[in-house]
Amino acid sequence: MASGDVASTAKAKYLQIADDLAAQIHSGALPAGAPVPSESELMQRYGVASGTVRKAVAELRTTQLIETHHGRGSFVRSRPPVQRKSSDRFRRSHRKAGKAAYLAEAEQSGGKPSVKVLFIGPAEAPEDIAERLGVPAGAQVLARKRRYFRDGVPTEEATSYLPWDVVRDIPETFAENPGGGGIYARLEEHGHTLAEFTETVRARLATKAEAAALALSPGSPVIHLVRNAMTESGQVVEVCDTVMAADQFVLDYRFAAKD
Amino acid sequence: MASGDVASTAKAKYLQIADDLAAQIHSGALPAGAPVPSESELMQRYGVASGTVRKAVAELRTTQLIETHHGRGSFVRSRPPVQRKSSDRFRRSHRKAGKAAYLAEAEQSGGKPSVKVLFIGPAEAPEDIAERLGVPAGAQVLARKRRYFRDGVPTEEATSYLPWDVVRDIPETFAENPGGGGIYARLEEHGHTLAEFTETVRARLATKAEAAALALSPGSPVIHLVRNAMTESGQVVEVCDTVMAADQFVLDYRFAAKD
DNA sequence: CAGTGGTCTAGACCACTGT
DNA sequence: CAGTGGTCTAGACCACTGG
Structure with a gap:
């Protein structure tokens, strides 16, 4: 099946996924310190390819919502005192x-x-x-x-x-x-x-x-x-x-x- | 041909490309306002796939060295004096x-x-x-x-x-x-x-x-x-x-x- | 070791820009 | 229209982490 057929929707898939995860974080469903579902898990859940999931996760990272550790996973950030x-x-x-x-x-x-x-x-x-x-x-x-x-x-x-x-x-x-x-x-x-x-x-x-x-x-x-x-x-x-x-x-x- | 065979080199390809382009910008070979070579051009020049070139360009964007306009291309940013x-x-x-x-x-x-x-x-x-x-x-x-x-x-x-x-x-x-x-x-x-x-x-x-x-x-x-x-x-x-x-x-x- | 993220390929189609 | 970047796929191999 082709792929670009999704780019025509209002919003890019990877942004929708990022928004979805962000909402879960803000709602508390994913509390501070909690692990974000793994990439393969997210691929299944959203039915997308790995690259798409990775872009979504990258988005959350640049907005400081999560932090990622190679080999361990991504985790919801907690903001320590300054x-x-x-x-x-x-x-x-x-x-x-x-x-x-x-x-x-x-x-x-x-x-x-x-x-x-x-x-x-x-x-x-x-x-x-x-x-x-x-x-x-x-x-x-x-x-x-x-x-x-x-x-x-x-x-x-x-x-x-x-x-x-x-x-x-x-x-x-x-x-x-x-x-x-x-x-x-x-x-x-x-x-x-x-x-x-x-x-x-x-x-x-x-x-x-x-x-x-x-x-x-x-x-x-x-x-x-x-x-x-x-x-x-x-x-x-x-x-x-x-x-x-x-x-x-x-x-x-x-x-x-x-x- | 496989692909991951490159990830074993010291530095990721996309970072090497980004560094190379950054050097050209700092040296003046790519002066402020000049267009960055197009993605297809860069794919040929470096012999990599589109995704790799895109990651390199994204890197330059986050370091504020270039700005990208959809459909037109990427251009070297002019840094106004602070x-x-x-x-x-x-x-x-x-x-x-x-x-x-x-x-x-x-x-x-x-x-x-x-x-x-x-x-x-x-x-x-x-x-x-x-x-x-x-x-x-x-x-x-x-x-x-x-x-x-x-x-x-x-x-x-x-x-x-x-x-x-x-x-x-x-x-x-x-x-x-x-x-x-x-x-x-x-x-x-x-x-x-x-x-x-x-x-x-x-x-x-x-x-x-x-x-x-x-x-x-x-x-x-x-x-x-x-x-x-x-x-x-x-x-x-x-x-x-x-x-x-x-x-x-x-x-x-x-x-x-x-x- | 299995599971995680990180990098990469070789394509595809879409959206935007300028001629 | 041709050329640009933007998104996406369906895989592959590598590097890191932890049991």
Whole structure:
């Protein structure tokens, strides 16, 4: 039998199936965490080919209603509470109390934070990073790439870049755990007194790689934040490039109505 | 011939094709506005079936590199320069120079800004807004809803809420154009000296309504920003709720490494 | 191992666009 | 009209997960 004979109906079959499943989710027939029927099950139930079912499921994924795990199945998403990132998180008093910025933050949002170090070592500075650091493009810098989790779920991935001249004499910056107060505390101990941070915030859709790293469904939005840490002498001693799952974070900023 | 024999390669074919086309776009071989080769052309060129080419093209679409028009083809998107929103945009000196925040900002980003007033008048404060303003939920406030354009393209939609007690004696706040320096200048002229702004930033996918208002394709990300304007006396005299097309804006913040 | 989703083929027909 | 993308089929093999 031919196939395109369905495209003439008002709505595409795969959208009808997606709508049907979405309705079941919203009605509670498919509660949060419940498995979505398997593809073969759906093929039978709706009498369509595999490709059609897959498009329907893909639709639900991009609308964030379900998440899919290869080999296990698709499951109705539950929306966890978001984390807040306030510009207060870099308060010097937090550093002195021995807390790194991430922990100082995660502490307030209920949930067990954890960090996985992906890479620490010398690297060539990407062009935009080099420009921010005030070093030649391709110059050697220290890169520190980490992935952060809350309750075991990946939420953000951050790469810090520090000029080689700055870190050369600070062995802790090469350690997985730089000690109480984090990298910023070590920098200040070595005379790099921090004066100002600047953050650049963008939002966009996750790339394939980011979606994989953060366990996001394709089409999920991410927040892309790049922060410069500048010392009193005006040198940028760190640039931190962070990609966050957008549904996990709220950013808070406070600033004066200055002249 | 079988087919799955390709899935065993490191990368999926459709992603390789997408990457290849993306490289051509970034290199300029496929400049902005240029048509992407048709699907049948790509099938021949890469020696794959239609479905594979379609998945590659879909990939480029979700990464915003191209846009597709049924019956005409796919075309390389031109990325208009993004607008920057820095926390400097509320500098009092800008207000005194007679510039509203939006124009002070848009001025630097090349492109003709315009504003359309959607609504100005009394309204019941939504719960979250009322809480920020420190008024009872449902209390009457002044709402000012505007849509902003650049070069005729809608980029953001903002609704300001001001307590009735504050605006009652400031007739300009009811005008479509509140005069040089905008609402904030009028507030300060009437004794509400602004001391501090706080902004809350979220990113998420556009709702259907937002996609329509901002002429976005479904699944596009937006930045949702809510700002409190607080006076020296500690009163929140305005809450501004803004939804921006994420690909049109970069947010800049600067803050001290305070104690 | 069986069951799941992921990729791919080689076609088909339909709907939209422009000449 | 020819050419474009959009939907769909009925299979195939691969990769991942869990018992």
